[in-house]
Amino acid sequence: MTDPAPGAVLRGAVDLSALRNRPTTPAAPAQDPVPVGAVSTLFMDVTDETFGQALELSRTVPVVVDLWAEWCGPCKQLTPILEKVVAELDGRLVLARVDVDANPQLSQAFRAQSIPMVVALVGGQPVPLFTGAVPEQQVREVFAQLLQLAAQNGVSGRLEVQPADGEQDEAPAEPALPPLHAEAYEAIEAGDYPRAIAAYEQALVENPRDAEAKAGLGQVRLLDRIQDADLQAARAAAAAAPTGIAPQLLVADLDLAGGHVEDAFGRLLDLFAALPADERGPVRERLLELFGVVGDEDPRVLRARGRLASLLF
Known part of the structure; x- marks a missing residue:
């Protein structure tokens, strides 16, 4: 795992120039966070073709880039933590998810040799954050440092989340997780992998054809084996x-x-x-x-x- 602290200054070691879709403008002078516009969500999936939008947005608020893949178990544990912390920061950060398998240009540009890999964009420039799944408290600390660094470089806006046109104010409630799955998720968030393993194993005893429990069991067993x-x-x-x-x-x-x-x-x-x-x-x-x-x-x-x-x- 790399040092989870952003650098003291912005670094340009990663060349993102080829991924810009349109000219950029200089960053605004440093200022206190103020509302700068409305968006429909603070979370986005970006591709090789649409990454220029994230670069442009990083001139208003820092953009956290989560490089992941569908097969990566630690990625699936980290992403909900990133989403939770970004949501709590109330528009001061945006999360951009990049599937490295589907977007080889971005994977190469960020030199994503190991995932999950999390970097930030501040004023169109990359800031390395950390590699690997890290605890929620550590994510909070890194993001707090990132906001300080962004403010020093004139990026201190805030976005207001508004429903898209025609979208209801309240989204339909998601179906409740089966009790043993919910117990496993709760244990994973608490870092209690043995309890999560036990919950998934019991789910498979009750229903040997539970594909989600089988997949979850493999992922959490892996996390348990490598955590120390x-x-x-x-x-x-x-x-x-x-x-x-x-x-x-x-x-x-x-x-x-x-x-x-x-x-x-x-x-x-x-x-x-x-x-x-x-x-x-x-x-x-x-x-x-x-x-x-x-x-x-x-x-x-x-x-x-x-x-x-x-x-x-």
């Missing part, structure tokens, strides 16, 4: 024991959580091939679990399943 892991120490242990099952499993978990999906699968498949048949069980089980975390339809999963099948038969 040190990447450098884990890699050193794995290098010292090339066929050691536990150290290789841990590095594969860390690789997958950091977005290095093919590295994680390749490591486990190489280990599976090197082990005697009677020792392969834990590796196969971990592979199947991580396949579920990434998603059965993902091309990387399909390729890894093919190699696993060839090793089995």
Whole structure:
């Protein structure tokens, strides 16, 4: 995980010039936060084609960019925290979500080698924030520093959220989560992964075909295994024991959580091939679990399943 504090000054190490859709104007002088306009939402999904809008908006309020992917379990845990904290800041920040798989130009521009990755845009310039899932309190502290940095650089506006034309003031209530799913979500937010695991496991006992519980169980098991892991120490242990099952499993978990999906699968498949048949069980089980975390339809999963099948038969 990188240092979660914004830099003291704006840095231009990431070149976003190719993603601008129209000319920009100089940032306004520093001032106290004031209302500057109305928007329909403080959360947006941006693409390679629409990212210029986020750049322009960053001249009014800081834009927090959440780089994520559908297969990334830690991303799914972090995004609701980002949304919650942004909403509480009452229009002083905007959250822009970028699916790195669908938007390769943005992924390359931000050098997103590991996700979730969170950066900010202030006056059209990038400010690195943090990489990896972090606790809610840490997100609050980073965003507070970001607002201070933005104000120092003349970006201190505030947006007012208004319903879009024809939109009802109150959105329909979402269906309530099943009790065990709700318990798991509550435990995850509290950082109590064992309790979340127990809730999902009980949900699967009651309904073995509960796909959401199965996916959630794989994700939270992954988070539980890596939450206190040190990447450098884990890699050193794995290098010292090339066929050691536990150290290789841990590095594969860390690789997958950091977005290095093919590295994680390749490591486990190489280990599976090197082990005697009677020792392969834990590796196969971990592979199947991580396949579920990434998603059965993902091309990387399909390729890894093919190699696993060839090793089995």
